[in-house]
Amino acid sequence: MPDSASPQPAQPADPAGSSGGHWPAPTAEHPVRARLSLPGSKSMTNRALILASLSETPCLVRRPLASRDSELMVGALRALGVEVSPAGDSGGDLMVTPAPLRGPASVDVGNAGTVMRFVPPLAALASGTVDFDGDPRARERPVGELLGALRALGADIDDGGRGALPVTIHGTGAVRGGEVTLDASGSSQFVSALLLSGARFTEGVHVRHSGPPVPSQPHLDMTVEMLRSAGVTVSTAENSWRVGPGPVKAADITVEPDLSNAAPFLAAALVSGGEVTVEGWPEHTTQPGDALRSLFTRMGGEVSLSPDGLTLRGTGRIAGIEADLRDVGELTPTVAAVAALASTPSRLTGIAHLRRHETDRIAALAAEINRLGGDAEELPDGLVIRPRPLHGGVFHSYDDHRMATSGAVIGLAVPGVEVEDIATTRKTLPDFPGLWAEALA
Numbered sequence: 001m002p003d004s005a006s007p008q009p010a011q012p013a014d015p016a017g018s019s020g021g022h023w024p025a026p027t028a029e030h031p032v033r034a035r036l037s038l039p040g041s042k043s044m045t046n047r048a049l050i051l052a053s054l055s056e057t058p059c060l061v062r063r064p065l066a067s068r069d070s071e072l073m074v075g076a077l078r079a080l081g082v083e084v085s086p087a088g089d090s091g092g093d094l095m096v097t098p099a100p101l102r103g104p105a106s107v108d109v110g111n112a113g114t115v116m117r118f119v120p121p122l123a124a125l126a127s128g129t130v131d132f133d134g135d136p137r138a139r140e141r142p143v144g145e146l147l148g149a150l151r152a153l154g155a156d157i158d159d160g161g162r163g164a165l166p167v168t169i170h171g172t173g174a175v176r177g178g179e180v181t182l183d184a185s186g187s188s189q190f191v192s193a194l195l196l197s198g199a200r201f202t203e204g205v206h207v208r209h210s211g212p213p214v215p216s217q218p219h220l221d222m223t224v225e226m227l228r229s230a231g232v233t234v235s236t237a238e239n240s241w242r243v244g245p246g247p248v249k250a251a252d253i254t255v256e257p258d259l260s261n262a263a264p265f266l267a268a269a270l271v272s273g274g275e276v277t278v279e280g281w282p283e284h285t286t287q288p289g290d291a292l293r294s295l296f297t298r299m300g301g302e303v304s305l306s307p308d309g310l311t312l313r314g315t316g317r318i319a320g321i322e323a324d325l326r327d328v329g330e331l332t333p334t335v336a337a338v339a340a341l342a343s344t345p346s347r348l349t350g351i352a353h354l355r356r357h358e359t360d361r362i363a364a365l366a367a368e369i370n371r372l373g374g375d376a377e378e379l380p381d382g383l384v385i386r387p388r389p390l391h392g393g394v395f396h397s398y399d400d401h402r403m404a405t406s407g408a409v410i411g412l413a414v415p416g417v418e419v420e421d422i423a424t425t426r427k428t429l430p431d432f433p434g435l436w437a438e439a440l441a
């Protein structure tokens, strides 16, 4: 459901790494040739932190992301009594020591979907009252279906009848659990949230989905895989997930590099006819970013995966693409940026739920591509983008990390693009401007 037909750009905030609030996006003077290692996956880091907090034993989380969304998760867990501390001098690894979860506590979710969805079930397991609130946008993002399901499973939740943040959960130290049906078409995170804590519910949990398709299947696979690695019994069927009650045994979790954040860097090779290698690309992964291999091949790149990493070579040809991105919605902003530079039209569908992401991404992408002279048309569930020469101008980021990095990709090929609020990339990347400058050097 659209929040508004044409979103208003957020006010520039904290213009770190920018000049005067706008960051002049560097143009690629020559083909981009780079090899880089990326920080940890947001999705894996925040799942690891949840599982570690519910574990029987202390858990070492290796190579976690250290950026806004993971810091918010750490803050939330500490507020509930969990100890999270640097693991020796291991360069960012974290030791998580579980403790009885307790309120009173206040949780700032920022604009992190993983915090606003994954932490409420923990709060329901805590003893005491836990308040949740976040950025203004967090109050507009869907959470009502999850709260309704948690209530049906035995939790005491006060959301003032809004089905949205702010919310207070009156934890009693236990959640009955059992079977529940919800509509997770708005976000796969509703299902992941219930599964991640489900083993600690007295009866476990059996989640059924009823409604239009659930997006982000790889993220559901990630939840199931990480639960199984922690010794939790999970069975799945179509639109049905069952977690048996029992202990969570997470002792050592290694976080993979964030493959979704590889998107703008691989796109840099594609649009400049260069060659970029992302080190440490896993051979097997549940991350949706793995789909970049096929998406960017279809858009004109040549991709090779070796123990060295994933290399994308641009061929000088940038092709449009017809793609259903429902499973990999978070790749949309980068795919759309490349599409805006392509020589043939693109049609991206299956992504209505993106209208409730950090911003209404469908409306925002259309508005910003068109502002630079492009030809992007909104569909109810996606975008059509046709080739048209672009010109410079301000690319608004709507306080959305992936909008900001999309502006950077377009700026490689279009002189005079200035990205408003590049600092918003800190949601999932601690230093995007620095990494980008390095890649282009």
Ligand SMILES: O=C(O)C1=C[C@@H](OP(=O)(O)O)[C@@H](O)[C@H](O)C1
Pocket: 042, 043, 044, 113, 114, 186, 187, 188, 189, 192, 215, 216, 219, 329, 330, 353
């Ligand atoms: O579980 C996760 O870690 C995520 C699931 C997806 O959410 P939606 O299913 O709400 O799109 C994705 O877009 C988000 O960036 C991360």
Ligand SMILES: C=C(OP(=O)(O)O)C(=O)O
Pocket: 111, 112, 113, 114, 330, 357, 358, 402, 428
């Ligand atoms: C949708 C996203 O984030 P969140 O985890 O806040 O839902 C995203 O990172 O693209």
